[in-house]
Amino acid sequence: MAQSDEFSERDGERSIDLPDSFDAGLFFIGRIHTPWRSRQDCPKNSSESDAVCTIEVEARYADGLKDLDTASHVIVLYWMHRAPRNLVLQRPRHYGETRGVFALRSPARPNPIALSVAELVRIDGPRLEVRGLDCLDGTPLLDLKPYFASTDAKSAAEVGWHARTRR
Amino acid sequence: MAQSDEFSERDGERSIDLPDSFDAGLFFIGRIHTPWRSRQDCPKNSSESDAVCTIEVEARYADGLKDLDTASHVIVLYWMHRAPRNLVLQRPRHYGETRGVFALRSPARPNPIALSVAELVRIDGPRLEVRGLDCLDGTPLLDLKPYFASTDAKSAAEVGWHARTRR
Numbered sequence: 001m002a003q004s005d006e007f008s009e010r011d012g013e014r015s016i017d018l019p020d021s022f023d024a025g026l027f028f029i030g031r032i033h034t035p036w037r038s039r040q041d042c043p044k045n046s047s048e049s050d051a052v053c054t055i056e057v058e059a060r061y062a063d064g065l066k067d068l069d070t071a072s073h074v075i076v077l078y079w080m081h082r083a084p085r086n087l088v089l090q091r092p093r094h095y096g097e098t099r100g101v102f103a104l105r106s107p108a109r110p111n112p113i114a115l116s117v118a119e120l121v122r123i124d125g126p127r128l129e130v131r132g133l134d135c136l137d138g139t140p141l142l143d144l145k146p147y148f149a150s151t152d153a154k155s156a157a158e159v160g161w162h163a164r165t166r167r
Numbered sequence: 168m169a170q171s172d173e174f175s176e177r178d179g180e181r182s183i184d185l186p187d188s189f190d191a192g193l194f195f196i197g198r199i200h201t202p203w204r205s206r207q208d209c210p211k212n213s214s215e216s217d218a219v220c221t222i223e224v225e226a227r228y229a230d231g232l233k234d235l236d237t238a239s240h241v242i243v244l245y246w247m248h249r250a251p252r253n254l255v256l257q258r259p260r261h262y263g264e265t266r267g268v269f270a271l272r273s274p275a276r277p278n279p280i281a282l283s284v285a286e287l288v289r290i291d292g293p294r295l296e297v298r299g300l301d302c303l304d305g306t307p308l309l310d311l312k313p314y315f316a317s318t319d320a321k322s323a324a325e326v327g328w329h330a331r332t333r334r
Binding site for chain 1: 181183186188189190191192193194196214224227228230232233234235238241242252256265266268269270271272276277280307310311312314315317318320321322323324325326327328
């Protein structure tokens with residue numbers, strides 16, 4: 001896989017040997033179109049941008065969008081195709097401390113599946129317009145799901161290390 | 168892939184031909200242990216059960232859990248390994264209407280990645296105890312992420328078709 005300099009190992013980080021073979025396979029079912037062409041351009045997180053992005057679902061899967069237009073928000077799963085997968089301990093530049101990969105939303109993870117909750121603006125055939133994404137233009141799409149507040153919204157949730165960092 | 172009778176095509180459903188090859192590969196990074204041994208036993212959704220389930224992360228990835236214990240809730244991504252992947256239109260038995268797969272949280276989808284938001288009870292080495300899962304015992308784990316209320320909680324979100332069904 002492509003490993004660019006922006007992902008090179010920093011002091012305190014740790015990489016592991018990955019297994020020799022995969023356990024399951026994924027289909028890229030579409031592409032996400034955004035205004036951002038490099039990782040530096042991307043917003044830090046989805047709440048930092050109001051840009052309307054376009055998700056284009058491949059024709060063979062388009063029937064699967066039926067009734068999704070009744071949802072106000074969708075869960076978008078996508079593939080962080082440029083990220084290395086072996087960094088179990090990471091030191092994000094903007095935090096400066098070493099944390100476990102599963103305590104971070106870093107794109108670099110054993111299975112680089114990213115998740116965003118996006119506001120659905122409209123659906124036109126195989127194309128969705130959404131607000132609230134922060135990924136690179138051309139990012140491969142893995143899945144779309146309706147967002148149910150009853151099970152997915154935990155307004156009181158806290159991430160201790162992050163709250164302390166921001167104080 | 169294994170397709171059991173519970174997933175056979177029903178009236179109004181539609182299956183597609185899937186691509187000949189995969190675009191990316193996944194590692195199973197652990198297993199989820201729950202009280203449920205068959206799909207019929209599983210709760211309909213995570214809010215229907217308070218059972219504490221155990222997530223066992225494989226030793227090679229265990230360092231990646233550092234600092235996750237400061238999070239109150241975790242996003243659990245797992246692989247629905249028994250589900251067919253070609254049903255773009257589905258008629259769930261308990262709703263009785265045909266909907267697109269991307270408007271449903273059905274395990275049967277082109278990339279059968281499921282997502283649950285679980286309450287973190289404790290972490291002991293490579294083992295997490297969580298509340299709020301509804302999957303089969305032995306389900307393969309794909310990823311763990313900290314849940315950030317600021318970007319992940321959308322309390323006012325609505326799914327129109329579902330709200331109408333429940334009235």
